[in-house]
Amino acid sequence: QGTRVGFYQRTCPRAESIVTSAVTSAFRSNSTIAPGLLRMHFHDCFVNGCDASVLIDGPNTEKTGVPNLLLRGFEVIDNAKAQIEAICPGVVSCADILALAARDSVVLTRGITWRVPTGRRDGLVSLASDTDILPGLRDSVTAQRNLFDRKGLSVQDLVALVGGHTIGTAACGTFSHRLQNFTADGGPDPTIAPAFLARLLALCPSGGDPFRRVPLDDGSEGRFDTSFFANLRNARGVLQTDQLLWGDASTRTLVQRFLGVRGSASLNFGVEFGRSMVKMSNIEVKTGTVGEIRRVCTAIN
Numbered sequence: 001q002g003t004r005v006g007f008y009q010r011t012c013p014r015a016e017s018i019v020t021s022a023v024t025s026a027f028r029s030n031s032t033i034a035p036g037l038l039r040m041h042f043h044d045c046f047v048n049g050c051d052a053s054v055l056i057d058g059p060n061t062e063k064t065g066v067p068n069l070l071l072r073g074f075e076v077i078d079n080a081k082a083q084i085e086a087i088c089p090g091v092v093s094c095a096d097i098l099a100l101a102a103r104d105s106v107v108l109t110r111g112i113t114w115r116v117p118t119g120r121r122d123g124l125v126s127l128a129s130d131t132d133i134l135p136g137l138r139d140s141v142t143a144q145r146n147l148f149d150r151k152g153l154s155v156q157d158l159v160a161l162v163g164g165h166t167i168g169t170a171a172c173g174t175f176s177h178r179l180q181n182f183t184a185d186g187g188p189d190p191t192i193a194p195a196f197l198a199r200l201l202a203l204c205p206s207g208g209d210p211f212r213r214v215p216l217d218d219g220s221e222g223r224f225d226t227s228f229f230a231n232l233r234n235a236r237g238v239l240q241t242d243q244l245l246w247g248d249a250s251t252r253t254l255v256q257r258f259l260g261v262r263g264s265a266s267l268n269f270g271v272e273f274g275r276s277m278v279k280m281s282n283i284e285v286k287t288g289t290v291g292e293i294r295r296v297c298t299a300i301n
């Protein structure tokens, strides 16, 4: 028994539009919540399935795990949940609200929409230690592929979903290891274009602020487009894991297909991203009577 489109049609028909309006109004005052919510959904789904485990507050919950320290947008989910509880208490899961909010974030940044199957239940476990399975900053393509494969996602899903880096930013601390002392002779990562390296060094000098933020898709951080893939082709990826997708033949072919390069069987990034998101947002879902419907998203009932 899985999720389905329109799960709340009878029990809470306004649920989806409340999420959309909450995300939209938050986005209007602060556009960084769109990438924030998209990444949050990814980090939820990869740890114990898409069950809102990432939202729980407490001393040793997933939120406190190192990969989750820079997540943002929690207050948007809490706000949508409060509005929904006011009209249909105990019906709509936090896991579904997050899945819907991730989709709405893509639409707000001018991506293509898709229908989100709903009916997820909220999980009862959230442990910081479980977050160590999230991808590492220096993971090889093989490691990235293996991780996605373990979640039932193909190499095409990997490349499409990492294409989510078409919006948002990264802290200097997540990629500054590439800028110097990267090679054995002390040089920078040779896969960074020289002019781009100079710009990254100016933004993230050694000894500078590790929390300073830099667009993941240079020149197009606010728009859900294929520019991110073009930047990989042009040696202008910010994260090491992103640029590696161009370095490996298996993933480079997919980058080229998303770019519609001549001689490659082109793939529509917007459409494929939505398709892969539906797969990701069904990872290890809890449905039926498993788990619970939380009263507030930050605490187990």
Ligand code: HEM
Binding pocket: 032, 034, 035, 036, 038, 039, 042, 070, 071, 072, 135, 136, 137, 139, 144, 161, 162, 164, 165, 167, 168, 169, 170, 171, 172, 174, 216, 239, 241
């Ligand atoms: C191998 C897989 C991945 C790795 C290693 C990775 C790594 C990262 C890192 C290091 C950041 C910067 C975080 C920060 O400094 O705040 C980031 C940001 C981001 N990631 Fe990923 N990511 C991966 C896959 C994904 C996927 C599958 C999605 C969504 C479908 C995604 C969406 C995002 C978004 C939207 C941001 C920007 C966040 C913001 O601006 O707050 N990532 N990712």
Ligand SMILES: [Ca+2]
Binding pocket: 043, 044, 045, 046, 047, 048, 049, 050, 051, 052, 053, 054, 123
């Ligand atoms: Ca989870």
Ligand SMILES: [Ca+2]
Binding pocket: 165, 166, 167, 217, 220, 221, 222, 223, 224, 225, 226, 227, 228
């Ligand atoms: Ca972009």
